Ligand SMILES: Cc1cc2nc3c(=O)[nH]c(=O)nc-3n(C[C@H](O)[C@H](O)[C@H](O)COP(=O)(O)O)c2cc1C
Ligand code: SF4
């Protein structure tokens with residue numbers, strides 16, 4: 001008998017696993033239905049070598065390869081290809097790949113696991129168009145608050161939502177607003193902290209540049225809630241694009257009467273001004289920020305009095321972070337129940353992280369609270385490059401700490417991070433692989449705080465410097481017995497006796513690395529060894545005799561002539577002369593040079 | 598702004614403008630122009646789009662900017678969105694690629710699959 005067509009169904013192991021039996025059944029059933037049993041022959045074949053794209057079905061005489069076939073696809077293949085002779089392009093191997101290539105960015109794994117609330121408009125609307133913001137329901141929350149809610153209903157909504165500050169400490173936003181609303185005063189202020197000082201963080205910048213109107217709307221809502229008619233956005237001068245977009249947005253909002261007098265026909269007035277910060281990290285601290293807005297030197301002052309009672313110019317003031325505000329309009333529109341249904345018991349909603357370090361997909365991600373570090377690093381971040389092992393993740397920037405691999409499945413929220421000795425912070429997340437030295441990391445963050453300490457109080461000014469010097473000694477191989485204990489005592493004293501958060505949290509990176517990687521400190525001190533092979537002073541470059549071909553290339557590249565030898569015989573490095581520049585290791589074509597910890 | 602209904606009028610007008618419902622042949626190109634995009638070279642890319650469209654007298658395509666979508670490592674990024682709201686995202690752009698997208702995608706109707714996000718992330 002002559003068959004018109006042959007359907008080759010892969011019977012290889014992979015395709016069998018992914019459901020070839022059902023596909024086979026569907027073909028048989030549909031061919032019978034169409035009375036094609038005598039025209040089309042089904043054959044089981046061996047592996048086509050396309051297992052990754054399996055299950056595979058090939059139709060002859062055309063030789064069309066259908067890939068990733070599902071039982072639902074069979075009807076189309078039978079009706080169009082086998083009955084009408086038209087190849088189903090979108091189901092073929094090439095067709096599916098082309099379609100894959102045209103998938104939107106939202107469909108790639110990096111985005112699939114995210115939930116965008118604070119970043120809802122970033123990368124979606126034109127930030128310089130108030131109309132586009134309004135098209136995405138912008139300013140409706142302000143309209144709703146002003147015309148349908150009392151100030152205390154707004155505060156009640158914020159409290160019920162469970163929103164906590166995204167700028168570091170995680171203080172409940174509704175509660176903060178309530179304190180300020182209860183304070184008696186003719187004049188009150190609403191401030192926004194857009195100072196974003198953590199190294200590597202750019203969550204707030206992205207909102208300022210991508211969705212400035214959400215901030216303006218939220219601050220107006222806050223003004224209505226606490227009874228303030230004036231707001232200030234404190235933004236760092238190093239963010240010129242953010243500053244220019246904020247200025248454009250404020251102007252547009254004024255033109256539409258969304259800032260100014262009698263907003264939405266009510267007797268509520270509100271206006272905003274920008275204040276540029278010069279970029280000192282300590283100016284992100286709330287009392288320092290307010291003194292800086294007042295035009296004075298940005299130094300922290302003792303609390304109480306708290307800003308909710310005596311803030312800017314001694315008037316009741318609230319200060320919230322950019323990301324905190326970005327959540328507010330959505331909460332007003334969708335309701336507190338919706339918001340508090342996302343996240344964990346005590347941490348509601350989402351958090352934006354700037355993911356960097358040793359990870360394949362760096363970038364900005366917004367995830368529901370309670371997502372595990374593992375999901376962030378592997379599902380969203382695509383894992384660690386070059387097949388290296390994950391060692392730890394640092395959160396909370398210079399005030400935070402690291403989370404070691406054994407806690408990678410902990411759900412991320414305020415309380416879990418704290419109990420692991422780190423903190424949420426503003427959302428920096430640095431991934432570290434096995435080649436990272438934890439003493440070196442602690443030193444890096446401490447160097448930052450030493451530089452940024454405002455110098456007002458001695459424990460912070462002098463104490464952090466002493467800690468830094470000890471770490472420096474340890475990484476140079478000059479550590480002494482008792483150094484670890486000295487670090488711990490200093491840390492404790494600095495934490496309790498510093499005036500502001502900068503000093504109080506400065507020892508955290510050291511304490512948390514000591515908690516999880518004490519053995520690395522000990523190796524540096526006792527064995528003069530850096531297990532990760534980072535600390536230069538503790539490294540030795542050596543040439544492995546059996547691998548060295550005696551080409552002499554390394555010797556010609558050594559800047560200090562530390563390498564000697566005879567052609568065709570193994571060369572040798574004199575470690576007394578070697579300055580550990582690594583040039584020899586780079587040039588050797590035979591991998592004969594290695595670093596010994 | 599005097600009332601919610603006034604806001605609603607603006608919203609509907611703006612939504613129409615965005616969705617291009619009554620202009621079925623209109624296309625939008627949206628270029629990521631946050632710090633990350635600009636640092637990666639989004640400005641010349643945007644200029645190249647505008648320039649190439651002008652040179653070829655194409656007037657149904659509107660080029661605008663947007664903020665950071667979060668994948669700064671793939672910047673410059675641009676979305677090409679048609680009136681049905683179907684979107685193709687191009688990544689790692691430069692001037693040359695922008696000009697090629699105008700010719701192949703916008704004129705000949707064939708998206709340049711080598712430059713798409715789906716391709717870069719697969
Ligand atoms: C040294 C130091 C720096 C800070 N820097 C910032 C900052 O850059 N951005 C920020 O939002 N909060 C920063 N904070 C936290 C603020 O003091 C304050 O808690 C926060 O802005 C309150 O807003 P939230 O409740 O919305 O988080 C910093 C705190 C300290 C102690
Ligand atoms: S703790 Fe440090 S930064 Fe804070 S006030 Fe004291 S010296 Fe200044």
Ligand code: SF4
Pocket residue numbers: 543547548549550551552553554555570571587588589590591592593
């Ligand atoms: S370059 Fe490598 S192979 Fe050549 S002499 Fe140096 S160590 Fe030996």
Ligand code: SF4
Pocket residue numbers: 541557558559560561562563573577578579580581582583584585
């Ligand atoms: S590490 Fe640098 S200094 Fe040392 S042997 Fe190699 S090339 Fe010479």
Ligand code: FES
Pocket residue numbers: 010011012013014015016046047048049050051052054055056
């Ligand atoms: S098992 Fe089907 S293609 Fe390999």
